[in-house]
Amino acid sequence: MTFITKPRLHHPTLHTNKVGYTRRDYEGRISTLCAGCGHDSISAAIIQACWELDIEPHRVAKLSGIGCSSKTPDYFLGASHGFNTVHGRMPSVLTGANLANRSLLYLGVSGDGDSASIGLGQFANAMRRGVRMAYIVENNGVYGLTKGQFSATADLGSKSKKGVVNSDSPVDLVGLALQLGATFVARSFSGDKEQLVPLIKGAMAHGGAAFIDVISPCVTFNNHSGSTKSYDYVRHHNEAVSRIDFMTPGSEVTATYAPGEVVEVPQHDGTMLRLRKLHADYDPTDRYAAMNYMQKHGERGEVVTGLLYLDSLATDLHTSLNTCAAPLNSLGLAQLCPGSSVLDKVNAALR
Numbered sequence: 001m002t003f004i005t006k007p008r009l010h011h012p013t014l015h016t017n018k019v020g021y022t023r024r025d026y027e028g029r030i031s032t033l034c035a036g037c038g039h040d041s042i043s044a045a046i047i048q049a050c051w052e053l054d055i056e057p058h059r060v061a062k063l064s065g066i067g068c069s070s071k072t073p074d075y076f077l078g079a080s081h082g083f084n085t086v087h088g089r090m091p092s093v094l095t096g097a098n099l100a101n102r103s104l105l106y107l108g109v110s111g112d113g114d115s116a117s118i119g120l121g122q123f124a125n126a127m128r129r130g131v132r133m134a135y136i137v138e139n140n141g142v143y144g145l146t147k148g149q150f151s152a153t154a155d156l157g158s159k160s161k162k163g164v165v166n167s168d169s170p171v172d173l174v175g176l177a178l179q180l181g182a183t184f185v186a187r188s189f190s191g192d193k194e195q196l197v198p199l200i201k202g203a204m205a206h207g208g209a210a211f212i213d214v215i216s217p218c219v220t221f222n223n224h225s226g227s228t229k230s231y232d233y234v235r236h237h238n239e240a241v242s243r244i245d246f247m248t249p250g251s252e253v254t255a256t257y258a259p260g261e262v263v264e265v266p267q268h269d270g271t272m273l274r275l276r277k278l279h280a281d282y283d284p285t286d287r288y289a290a291m292n293y294m295q296k297h298g299e300r301g302e303v304v305t306g307l308l309y310l311d312s313l314a315t316d317l318h319t320s321l322n323t324c325a326a327p328l329n330s331l332g333l334a335q336l337c338p339g340s341s342v343l344d345k346v347n348a349a350l351r
């Protein structure tokens with residue numbers, strides 16, 4: 001059996017959000033992942049974030065590659081558009097869908113094998129082009145689906161379940177995203193829903209390429225001592241630089257903070273990210289300082305989490321290509337096909 005359908009019945013008094021949906025309306029099929037897999041917690045965080053954002057499920061397109069992580073879109077947003085692509089190819093399929101229909105919100109779900117091994121080139125090009133999407137990598141340091149081989153994000157010197165020592169240097173997707181020009185870069189932990197949910201909300205509301213690396217332990221193949229992607233390791237080495245609250249226009253501010261403790265960063269769509277600084281010297285608006293900080297702290301074995309970098313004036317691929325404002329499926333034949341005389345002119349200009 002590859003999936004289990006959930007019973008449709010639910011309690012009539014379940015709370016609805018502003019667009020009239022209950023949290024259940026954002027769920028998918030019953031997960032078939034191993035009990036305790038970090039990926040299931042990320043699915044729960046996505047469900048929570050989309051429900052709280054009052055997004056109508058049909059406005060979301062969820063795309064993934066291949067892997068346990070890439071199976072997860074089946075377990076959330078059952079009424080959204082979905083495309084389970086080929087291993088490592090989610091970013092290019094998502095780019096095409098986004099260019100054709102810019103009115104949807106794009107959620108790319110991938111694994112560390114999917115994005116840092118076979119799909120590294122695809123990941124890099126989606127980031128550098130500024131494809132508007134929330135790109136989530138469920139990072140467990142192994143190829144879970146194919147039984148636990150080291151992936152490209154496994155740390156040098158970390159051990160497999162059978163005690164084999166990894167002799168390769170890791171690919172740091174956060175470092176790459178920063179270097180390639182992503183305008184929202186975060187790292188989180190599947191075991192920290194309080195941190196993860198607002199990060200997903202911020203990424204979904206962001207106006208450009210938003211990337212979240214979520215350390216997501218594989219309980220079957222990579223949760224032993226000697227692993228740097230286990231629940232214990234991440235709990236002991238987690239260094240959160242900030243906590244964010246996601247605020248929509250008119251949200252009530254309930255907490256009070258000491259001066260200098262909070263930075264408010266408005267996003268292009270009117271939402272606001274309120275950053276509570278946990279490390280006074282960390283500036284999430286300085287890309288180069290963020291790269292430096294990550295490098296230094298990573299070398300000490302720390303897992304730095306939180307919103308690491310944000311460019312609130314982000315633009316996306318549609319802006320740089322100057323594409324038309326309307327989704328292609330809303331255009332008529334006359335606009336989609338301007339006729340042979342226009343084509344002749346284009347061809348003549350290329351001669």
Ligand SMILES: Cc1ncc(C[n+]2csc(CCOP(=O)(O)OP(=O)(O)O)c2C)c(N)n1
Nearest residue numbers: 067068069087111112113114142143144145
């Ligand atoms: C082109 C291609 N090569 C290899 C595979 C075999 N394969 C399937 S999933 C996978 C790795 C998945 O690892 P990851 O993306 O980290 O996901 P996880 O299962 O750990 O969540 C591999 C190598 C494949 N399906 N297609």
Ligand code: SF4
Nearest residue numbers: 034037068144218219
């Ligand atoms: S093999 Fe690992 S990654 Fe895959 S479902 Fe099981 S615990 Fe999760």
Ligand SMILES: [Mg+2]
Nearest residue numbers: 111112140142
């Ligand atoms: Mg993996």
